Amino acid sequence: MTGDLFADELPLAGERMSLGPQSVVLRGFALTFIDELWPRLQQVLTQAPFRHMVTPGGQTMSVPLTNCGPLGWTSSRAGYRYRSDDPDSGLPWPAMPAVFMRLATEAAAAAGFAGFAPDACLINRYRPGSRLTLHQDRNERDFSQPIVSVSLGVSAVFLWGGLQRAGGTQRMALFHGDVAVWGGVDRMRYHGIAPIREGSHALTGSERINFTFRKAG
Numbered sequence: 176m177t178g179d180l181f182a183d184e185l186p187l188a189g190e191r192m193s194l195g196p197q198s199v200v201l202r203g204f205a206l207t208f209i210d211e212l213w214p215r216l217q218q219v220l221t222q223a224p225f226r227h228m229v230t231p232g233g234q235t236m237s238v239p240l241t242n243c244g245p246l247g248w249t250s251s252r253a254g255y256r257y258r259s260d261d262p263d264s265g266l267p268w269p270a271m272p273a274v275f276m277r278l279a280t281e282a283a284a285a286a287g288f289a290g291f292a293p294d295a296c297l298i299n300r301y302r303p304g305s306r307l308t309l310h311q312d313r314n315e316r317d318f319s320q321p322i323v324s325v326s327l328g329v330s331a332v333f334l335w336g337g338l339q340r341a342g343g344t345q346r347m348a349l350f351h352g353d354v355a356v357w358g359g360v361d362r363m364r365y366h367g368i369a370p371i372r373e374g375s376h377a378l379t380g381s382e383r384i385n386f387t388f389r390k391a392g
C-alpha cells in the first residue's frame with residue numbers, strides 16, 4: 176500500500192486541537208524543523224541504537240526505544256528509571272541536539288508552558304502493528320513540567336484518557352510533524368497509541384518515530 180491511510184483527512188499545519196484545559200495538539204509544528212532534525216536523529220541512533228527493553232514484569236516491550244540528553248528513560252526487571260548512562264554501552268546518552276531542544280521549548284511555549292527545559296528525550300520507533308498501552312508518564316520528578324511529544328512518519332491514533340485508567344479514551348489522529356503537549360491539570364492523564372496501521376511515508380517508510388521530551392531530573 177502506498178500513501179498514508181489518513182491522507183484524505185490531512186489537517187492544516189498551524190491548527191490547534193484542544194485535548195483538555197492544558198493539553199493540545201499543534202498541527203505541523205515540527206515540520207519546519209525536520210530537515211535539520213532528521214540527520215541529527217541518525218547521529219543519535221548511531222551512538223545509541225533502538226533496543227527492546229524488558230518490563231519489570233519480564234515482558235519484552237514491542238516498541239524499541241532509545242534516548243538522548245542528560246537523562247534517558249529505561250525499563251528493566253528492576254523497574255522504570257531515568258539514568259545518565261546507556262545500559263547497553265555504559266556510555267552517557269548522546270547529547271540532545273540543539274534543534275531538538277529548540278523544537279521542544281518552542282512547542283511548549285506555544286502551548287502555554289514557557290521556560291520548559293527538558294533534560295530527557297525518549298525516542299520510540301513504531302512499525303505496523305506496534306502499540307503503546309495506556310499509561311501515565313510518572314517517572315519524572317517535577318510534574319509541574321509538561322510532556323512534549325513529536326510525531327514523525329506514518330500516522331497514529333493517540334488514545335487520550337483521563338486521570339484514571341478506567342473511564343474511556345478520546346481518539347486523536349497524529350500526523351507527521353504534529354506536536355502534542357500536555358501539562359498542568361492534564362499532566363497525569365493516561366495516554367497510549369493504538370496499533371499502527373500499514374502505511375508509507377517518504378521520510379520514514381513504514382515506520383512512525385516519536386520523541387517525547389521530559390524534564391525528568
Ligand SMILES: O=C(O)CCC(=O)C(=O)O
Pocket residue numbers: 297299307312324326333366367368385387
Ligand atoms: O508515541 C507517542 O505518541 C506517545 C509516546 C509515549 O507516550 C511515551 O513514550 O511515554
Ligand SMILES: [Mn+2]
Pocket residue numbers: 310311312366
Ligand atoms: Mn507516555
